[in-house]
Amino acid sequence: MATQKGKKTVLKFDSEEDVSKALAKYTADLSEKFIKQKGSFTVVLSGGSLIDTMRKLVEPPYKDSIEWSKWWIFWVDERVVPLGHDDSNYKLALDGFLSKVQIPSSNIYAINDKESPEGAAADYEARLKQLVESKVLPLSAISGFPKFDLMLLGMGPDGHVASLFPSRTHRHEKERLVTFITDSPKPPPPRITFTFPVINSASEIAMVVTGAELANMADVALGSVPPPDGIPPPCTEVSAEEELTWFLDKDAASKLQTSE
Numbered sequence: 001m002a003t004q005k006g007k008k009t010v011l012k013f014d015s016e017e018d019v020s021k022a023l024a025k026y027t028a029d030l031s032e033k034f035i036k037q038k039g040s041f042t043v044v045l046s047g048g049s050l051i052d053t054m055r056k057l058v059e060p061p062y063k064d065s066i067e068w069s070k071w072w073i074f075w076v077d078e079r080v081v082p083l084g085h086d087d088s089n090y091k092l093a094l095d096g097f098l099s100k101v102q103i104p105s106s107n108i109y110a111i112n113d114k115e116s117p118e119g120a121a122a123d124y125e126a127r128l129k130q131l132v133e134s135k136v137l138p139l140s141a142i143s144g145f146p147k148f149d150l151m152l153l154g155m156g157p158d159g160h161v162a163s164l165f166p167s168r169t170h171r172h173e174k175e176r177l178v179t180f181i182t183d184s185p186k187p188p189p190p191r192i193t194f195t196f197p198v199i200n201s202a203s204e205i206a207m208v209v210t211g212a213e214l215a216n217m218a219d220v221a222l223g224s225v226p227p228p229d230g231i232p233p234p235c236t237e238v239s240a241e242e243e244l245t246w247f248l249d250k251d252a253a254s255k256l257q258t259s260e
């Protein structure tokens, strides 16, 4: 298998509003590129503040120019609650993004909310494997794991990404595509999450980090200061096969000690 990994770019903006504008253009450009290349665009969403920062994508000009019918939507992590629950990442995306554009409902991969965390993770993994068989998802030539076109990730102040938390061993999972947790340190406790082998097989990853409460962790994540407890947090493990792009606002970038 090939072994080469992609590059990393750090973009800093004056405000969260500017991040939102840049993120919309970045996503629209990638949508055009991948649809031209392969006829579809597979996008993996996070929950949290990301969905609000995506707001410019569902406004003109992108709302009308993007080929939404070619999009496929997945979640990098999900809270195991009913899909209509306020804690659901699906509901967050539906309210703030998906309800505003015309993506075919059969291309939207919400979790099975009738399952236990273990069952929901196994179900999601099985559905991803079916999409590999039906050639919607290719396998990475580097890792052998399913390869998504774009993952849009957020980060917590503890350095968690998806639902991979610093203090939980499932961050080290190397075999499964999707794993589960029943004791997330951030509520709600039951969650499922993509594993690092899948996350790091994506072609493109955007790490979208805004707000002063993330400034210390952004500094750790970008390698300019060591982690306070000496253990690299999950955010330091993210890489993409083509390009990992960090989108930081002024507040999140306020403590960066690198020239990146």
Ligand SMILES: O=C1O[C@H](COP(=O)(O)O)[C@@H](O)[C@H](O)[C@H]1O
Binding pocket: 045, 046, 047, 048, 049, 050, 077, 078, 079, 089, 153, 154, 155, 156, 157, 160, 161, 162, 163, 186
């Ligand atoms: O619980 C979660 O947290 C992270 C970070 O959220 P944010 O509000 O700090 O941006 C999010 O990326 C993840 O999807 C979500 O389940």
